[in-house]
Amino acid sequence: MRAYRPKREDFIPEGADVRSDPESDAVAYLFENRGRPCAKLFVGKRARPDWHYWFKSPEAREKRIEEGFQDRRRTLACKNRYRPSNAGIEIGHIFVASWGYDQTNVDFWQVTKLIGKSMAEVRPIGSLDASSENEAPLTEHVVPHADHFIGPARRVRISNSGFSPESFIHARLWDGKPCYASHYA
Secondary structure, three states: OOOOOOOOOHHOOOOEEEEEEEOOOOOEEEEEEOOEEEEEEEEEOOOOOEEEEEEHHHHHHHHHHHHHHHHHHHHHHHHHHHOOOOOOOOOEEEEEEEEOOOOEEEEEEEEEEEEOOOOEEEEEEEHHHHHHHOOOOOOEEEEEEEEEOOOOOOEOOOOOOEEEEEEOOEEEEEEOEEEEEOOOO
């Protein structure tokens, strides 16, 4: 036998006034309990309220509801900033990742195909030495060698900050500057 899963309607008091935020998915329910002003705030598709308070005055209730709406707008704005989207990414764009423990490895990937709104096909590409004469031993500055593929294509999910080709690497859009790398002999 399955347990009963409460619905949002189970938490809404009868006769409550509804107030929706036009700029987000937040909904407040206003009611009185024992003569005190009360409110519950729900966001998204959640069945349970984010908060359920009683207030000393209707003005305090209004202030808290507006704060709840503002919090939700702020949260949605942050989520949208990092939501996967290949907007602005084009075929041929190059991504770079710098990683390593005792040495600094630099890997470059080139976008070869865009798939939907948040996926892309990338291939690893080689790098060229862009070091000057006065580099420290076992260090260099490298730049990508565009269209010089060194591995198979793979599909990745691209966000506004880049993508993760491996669990320990995060690649970001290359800014055009040579990247520092170090290695052992």
